[in-house]
Amino acid sequence: MWELAGHSRAIRLFQQSLSSGQLSHAYLLVGPAHVGKSTLARNLAQAVNCESADPPCQECTSCRRIAASKHSDVHTVDLLSLEKKEIGIRQIAEMQNVAHLPPFEGRCKVFIFDRAEMLSHEAANSLLKTLEEPPPNTLMILLTARESALLPTIASRCQRVELRPLPLQAMTDLLVKDYRVAPEKADLLARLSRGCPGWAIAALRDEAILSDREQRMAEIASICSAGTPDRLAYAADLAALFSKSRDKVAGILGMWLEWWRDLLLVKCGNGQWVINADQKARLLAQAEKLAPKSVAAFLRDIAAAGEQLELNANPRLALEVLMLRMP
Numbered sequence: 001m002w003e004l005a006g007h008s009r010a011i012r013l014f015q016q017s018l019s020s021g022q023l024s025h026a027y028l029l030v031g032p033a034h035v036g037k038s039t040l041a042r043n044l045a046q047a048v049n050c051e052s053a054d055p056p057c058q059e060c061t062s063c064r065r066i067a068a069s070k071h072s073d074v075h076t077v078d079l080l081s082l083e084k085k086e087i088g089i090r091q092i093a094e095m096q097n098v099a100h101l102p103p104f105e106g107r108c109k110v111f112i113f114d115r116a117e118m119l120s121h122e123a124a125n126s127l128l129k130t131l132e133e134p135p136p137n138t139l140m141i142l143l144t145a146r147e148s149a150l151l152p153t154i155a156s157r158c159q160r161v162e163l164r165p166l167p168l169q170a171m172t173d174l175l176v177k178d179y180r181v182a183p184e185k186a187d188l189l190a191r192l193s194r195g196c197p198g199w200a201i202a203a204l205r206d207e208a209i210l211s212d213r214e215q216r217m218a219e220i221a222s223i224c225s226a227g228t229p230d231r232l233a234y235a236a237d238l239a240a241l242f243s244k245s246r247d248k249v250a251g252i253l254g255m256w257l258e259w260w261r262d263l264l265l266v267k268c269g270n271g272q273w274v275i276n277a278d279q280k281a282r283l284l285a286q287a288e289k290l291a292p293k294s295v296a297a298f299l300r301d302i303a304a305a306g307e308q309l310e311l312n313a314n315p316r317l318a319l320e321v322l323m324l325r326m327p
């Protein structure tokens with residue numbers, strides 16, 4: 001059974017390649033965070049090593065060991081486990097050493113590179129050699145949410161499979177039918193997940209995800225109506241957080257973008273498309289006081305602040321300027 005939720009076309013493609021024996025030696029799975037890339041990579045690793053006639057069965061020893069990350073022929077290279085800022089040449093050299101040995105307990109060695117765009121230039125060039133002359137019985141699976149940051153020569157040596165966010169209705173239906181979520185909650189989760197099943201499923205399993213989000217939303221709404229001193233204090237707090245976790249601040253700026261995008265939608269009479277459907281009363285109240293032009297301008301300001309932070313601008317300055325520009 002393929003565990004990947006909502007991407008039947010991608011599953012069919014792999015089922016056909018598996019049954020016809022025409023699986024590529026390398027895949028590049030492209031799509032936003034939580035869309036299902038890691039699940040698909042794990043299911044593929046299971047499928048090529050499964051002991052049953054209907055792979056991946058999720059029941060044989062091989063499938064279960066891969067699900068528990070205990071299979072000795074399935075290796076994941078990711079930044080989280082490395083605690084590093086990029087995937088370096090050493091990790092690739094280690095992978096190459098293992099790749100040239102025969103499989104130990106399965107039929108095929110699988111190497112999964114999470115956030116493949118974080119390969120250093122040196123590491124990418126070294127990986128290129130393995131992609132050009134793949135050792136027998138190996139499968140390379142590269143995952144990325146930022147395809148443009150990947151070396152084009154790497155991308156061109158992999159078969160590209162794109163996982164797109166699911167449409168709102170498809171995502172809602174999936175949650176109602178497969179996860180027995182009440183329709184109203186399913187609709188909200190589908191919107192908040194931006195069509196990425198992994199996010200919605202994680203939010204169902206961990207209540208803290210939704211309560212954290214609610215807290216952030218209340219914060220955003222209160223800063224929108226706050227005076228300059230509170231806005232500047234908020235910018236200082238965000239800048240301090242940025243020094244500890246860039247990803248968290250990027251996530252919060254993403255929420256700001258969505259909030260102001262929702263304001264614009266409400267302002268233009270397209271409230272049915274808002275992401276924060278549970279915040280409609282707040283959105284309507286704020287939108288009343290704003291001109292569409294100033295909402296659009298501030299949306300551009302938020303995006304610009306995000307880009308400046310990525311380019312290592314002074315975080316406090318960039319965030320203070322953003323707060324001062326808010327209409």
Ligand SMILES: [Zn+2]
Binds near residue numbers: 046052055056057062
């Ligand atoms: Zn199996």
